[in-house]
Amino acid sequence: MIFDAKGRLLSGGDFPNGFYYIAARSGYKTKSAQIITQYSCALAGYTVYEFNGVENRLEFASPEGETFTFSFSSHAYISLRGGVEFIPGLRQGGLPVGKGEPVITIRRDFMDKTGADAVFVLNRNEGRLYKASLASVVDSGGEVMQTI
Numbered sequence: 001m002i003f004d005a006k007g008r009l010l011s012g013g014d015f016p017n018g019f020y021y022i023a024a025r026s027g028y029k030t031k032s033a034q035i036i037t038q039y040s041c042a043l044a045g046y047t048v049y050e051f052n053g054v055e056n057r058l059e060f061a062s063p064e065g066e067t068f069t070f071s072f073s074s075h076a077y078i079s080l081r082g083g084v085e086f087i088p089g090l091r092q093g094g095l096p097v098g099k100g101e102p103v104i105t106i107r108r109d110f111m112d113k114t115g116a117d118a119v120f121v122l123n124r125n126e127g128r129l130y131k132a133s134l135a136s137v138v139d140s141g142g143e144v145m146q147t148i
Contacts, residue, residue, distance in 0.1 A: 057070060
């Protein structure tokens with residue numbers, strides 16, 4: 001079960017950026033480094049996780065190996081997935097620092113509506129590595145990024 005900062009029960013797997021409480025059965029595990037804290041729930045057999053979802057995701061695995069994923073983004077049509085782990089407390093230029101191999105997923109209806117006007121920018125260490133129209137990056141299948 002996932003609750004927003006005001007304690008309202010939410011449903012689904014995609015949520016806007018924000019602070020959340022997740023009540024998971026005690027046997028469920030997460031490897032997320034972004035968990036702020038966790039503690040036993042007043043409801044027996046559950047653990048509460050406090051999580052600040054900002055352009056990231058949170059995965060839980062059940063004891064049987066089933067995976068549950070929650071995604072957090074300010075962009076309803078774009079999500080960041082893949083093995084990205086943000087390093088707790090480490091920021092650069094106001095943004096969280098992470099490691100891994102991200103995959104950006106963009107819904108086709110976004111591309112149909114505004115994709116021609118969108119710009120894809122990749123910065124690293126406050127320097128611009130790449131800038132191109134989002135449509136050209138999508139049309140290349142992301143292969144342009146392979147050269148960076």
